[in-house]
Amino acid sequence: MITANPTAVSDPRDDVRFRVLGPVRVWRAGAELPLGPRQQRLVLAALLARAGRSVSLAELVALLWEGDPPRSAANAVHRYVGVLRRLLEPGLPARAHGRWLVRQGSGYLMQVGPNQLDLLAFRASLQRARAAATAGRAQEAVSCFGAALEQWQGRCAADLEAAVGDHPLFATLEFEYVAAVTEAADAALCSAAPPSVLQAVRQAARRHPLDERLQARLMLLLASDGRQAEALLMYRRVSTMLREELGVEPGAELRAAHECVLRGRAEYPRPSQAVAPTADTAVKTGAGITARPGPVREEERRTLPSAHPVPAQLPADLPCFTGREDAVRQALDLAGKTTGALPVLAIDGIPGVGKTALAVRVAHRVAPRFPDGQLFADLGGFTSSKGPLDPGAVLYGFLEALGLPRWRIPETTDARAALFRSVLATRRVLVVLDNALDVEQVRPLLPGASQCMVVITSRRRLNGLAAAFGARLTSLDVPSDREAIGCFFRRVGTGRPDADTDAVEEIVKLCGRLPLALSIVAARVLGRPDQPLSRTAAELAAAGEGLDGFSDDDRGNDLRAVFSSSYRTLGPDAARIFRLLPSYRTVEFSTRELAAAAGLPLQAATAVLGELVRSRLLTPVRNDRYGAHRLVLAYAAELDRGTLQRPVGVPRATARRAAEHVEEAHSGADSVRMMTAA
Incomplete structure (x- = not known):
């Protein structure tokens, strides 16, 4: 634990100690420093809470004036920083960088380590505790968890609690504290040492009375320490509070802990992160409660709460995936x-x-x-x-999946993002x-x-x-011929009597090796098991340059729908140039050619082509040359023909004249090359 009176100073930097887990305090050479007015202390608290990472000037202004800053706000922050610098380093010349509080980018950074700041000391002990738990050294893990939790002397910046409120910078640290207490409780239960962390868990549960995960662990710790009656009374009290304040019944985790106490079994297994018992782990018995860290039967494991939910949200892997x-x-x-x-x-x-x-x-x-x-x-x-989905809505779902109750999820996207980072820390x-x-x-x-x-x-x-x-x-990029053929065979099966390579090669060619097109055609083949692959290839060829051969019952996977979703993002000029592309009868284009066709200045055409590239309807192929997939060009041709919608802008005759002009330019260039070669 960081103390105000270090016994040895091996480095001048170690002469200063900071505390932010509780009231904000600073000592230099063993003497506590006066930190000045409230706003100055808020600046210091923010810098310490960020723990070695910079805090921007905008963040500090927002913290100090809560969205209504005066015109002099930035100057005031600079002034507070200057006073703090001189307080930490008396005699520091004006405009000097200093060793503790330094300018970084558009903000400020407090350069501290675990020997100077309680928050970093807490995290260092926490890291050692987790390493010991992973290695199966249960008693050492509990001891390190205890050392970590000793750093907390109250809420972060407790003397400024009315000012910081639920500000994300400080609220995320509180969540970090709750997570550490939870892990400490799990380690103590697995090592049969509940009294060592019982007080810390009790304090955390008192600060967060509606956190069911904490309450569940406290119940189990009490029961393991021989206080079964107190654990049952606590369950009744928490249940009543949940009903009266939130209108909800106790969740599965709290109910499972209650069942453990009623059954007289308080072991608390953690299937994914259990602290393995050591050979010298003792078995403690009290009031009929056996807190043994030994193996738990599978049916018992399923009824007991886990440390935190482990989301498994990945979609199923494709069984026919090949290549790449x-x-x-x-x-x-x-x-x-x-x-x-x-x-x-x-x-x-x-x-x-x-x-x-x-x-x-x-x-x-x-x-x-x-x-x-x-x-x-x-x-x-x-x-x-x-x-597009709002990031705040996505974060809400992620935080719920990670085990946070809805009432703990903040309202704003920024606050949710900060909490998300803290949970995953x-x-x-x-x-x-x-x-x-x-x-x-x-x-x-x-x-x-x-x-x-x-x-x-x-x-x-x-x-x-x-x-x-x-x-x-x-x-x-699109897969190679070999990968595309292999992918198609894996989708339709190589056991088909008509699975000849020639027909598949033709299908792959007509699909332009585009995986989505291949999957649509493969689904059609599987739906018509009696139709030979050669006939499927003939149908695709008969469809010509259009996309009729790639329609799908699932409109979300229809090629037209997929290309349309990119086309809809284009501005008017980019959409007009895109519709002109098929007129060139080529798969490569230059900026100058497209500028001439669209009647745009070269600089404007360059910006428009950048828009098409960002939407992935065009792809740079080499210096000032752009390409498009043949099926993308087929979609553009349907747009230009008015199959999907009437084109706007340049008339079709203008596009044809532009295409003729480009062909003449290509012919002239070819003549020059022939003359040069001669």
Whole structure:
């Protein structure tokens, strides 16, 4: 525990001690420092609560003035910081950087370590406790949990509680404390040492009377310590409070603990994170309650509460998945890295190229590395008729899945994001975010802990994630001929009497190797077992350059619907150029050609092409050349013919003249090349 009077000072930095878990206090050379007025102490509390990470000026202003800052707010914050610097380092010259409180970016950072700040000392002891628990050293784990909890002398910034209220910066630390108390209780129950943490759990339960997880653990600890009657009275009191204040009955976890106490059995197994008993673990008996850490029968395990829910939200893996070996290998390599940064894999590609299938395959392969669960959300970036999902709504679902009662989930997206990061700070969870619209939609959904991992899919290349979080960006192309043929055979089965390679190769060619098109055709083949594959290939060929051969009963997987969801995101100029593409009778285009066809200045055309690339209806192929998948061009042709909707903007005759102009330009260029060669 950090104390005000260190016995030895080996480094000048160790001459200062900070406390934020309880009233905010600071000592220098053993003497407590006066911290000044309330707002100055609030600045210090925020910097200490962030524990070695910067707090932006905007965050400090919002904390101090609660959304109604004066014009001088920024200057006031700078003034408070200056006073705190000189308080910590007397004689520090004006405008000097200082060793403790430093400027970082647009905010400030308090440079402290576990020897100076109680919050970091708490986390260091907590880390040792978890390591001991994982290694099966139960008594050591309980001792380290106790050392961690001793750092808490009350709520974070307790002397400023009226000012900080439920501010996310401080509320997330309270949740971190509750999580640590919960783990300490589990370790004590498994090691038959309930008295060692009983007081800490009692205090936490008193601070959070409606937290059923804490109340359940306190009941079990009381019963294991021979206080069965007190545990039963406590259950009655908590049940009454839940009914009167929330109008709900006790949840499954609290009821299960009640059953344990009634049956006279207070063992508390944790199937996924149990603290294994050591050889010298004693068996404690009191009032008929046996707290033995030995094995528990499976039927008993199912009736007892777990430490926290372990969500398993991944969709089923595709049984016919094939290929993509390099992409899967890179993802597995990323999941195994221990760089200290959150591993983020962002997969982008054209509509229907198999981004979700790859993400789900990768997620299932790496899931064993994340024993605390897997979260999945379809963000509806391009395919939802209601528009992209609000990140706040996604966070609400994630927090519920992670075991938080609804009344503890904040109202705002920012507060939910902060709480989400705090919950995952002590867990190893895989988060899969499918069909993201952009970086802004994804940003609140990212954990802050490096032991987690995030897999994202989007039609857009999320460069901002690479810049801000070091994400690995993987652009997915259509599979090779070999992979596409193998995928189709796996879908329809190789045991078909007509499964000749020539027919499958023709089908793959007509599908442009696009996985979604292949899956639609394969589903049709499976629905017509008596129809030979050669006839399916002939039907696709007869459909010509349109998309009639790729219609699907599931309109969400219909190729037109999938391409339309990207087309709807385009502005007028980008949509007009997209409809002109089929007029070129080629699969590659240059900026100058498209600018001339659309009647746009070169700079404006460059911006429009960027929009088409971001929507993945065009793909850069080389310097100033863009390509489009043949089925994407087929969709554009249907738009231009008015099959789907009447085109607007440039008349069709203008498009034809533009195409003729481009053909002449190509012919002229060919003539020049021939003359040069001659």
